[in-house]
Amino acid sequence: MARVLCTKFTLPHSKMSQSEVISPECFEIQGHGLIQRAPGLGVVRSNRRFRSMFGVSPEVCAKTWNKLGSLRPENSEPRHLLWTLLFLKVYATETVNAAICSVDEKTFRTWVRKFVTAISQLRIVSCIDF
DSSP states (O other): OOOOOEEEEETTTTTOOTTOOOOOHHHHHHHHHHOOOOOOHHHHHHHHHHHHSSSHHHHHHHHHHHHHHGOTHHHHHHHHHHHHHHHHHOOOOHHHHHHHHHHHHHHHHHHHHHHHHHHHOOOOOOOTTT
């Protein structure tokens, strides 16, 4: 049985298995940490900030992560999916995106490519599921 993880209580570089289920709250914590904003600013403002950076809600992030399952790259973490969504939403230069994510360009590029490929292999993307 898959266990629900919250990255708030997980070490940043811990190994995750392909069956790990992540909750929307965990993506909210990770996302607001990435944009250096506290999630406790009220639901409306918090969701607006999250969507402005990643293009989707934490709920959609969690559903996407969980649907990817075995398609997820080995040793991937929820933050890598967030980097990918940031790339797809903002579409800034690699240097700018890497700086936002506090990583070097090669690390950013590697994970974004892996997740874009994985997402493109999903059989069905339906608004009904979200």
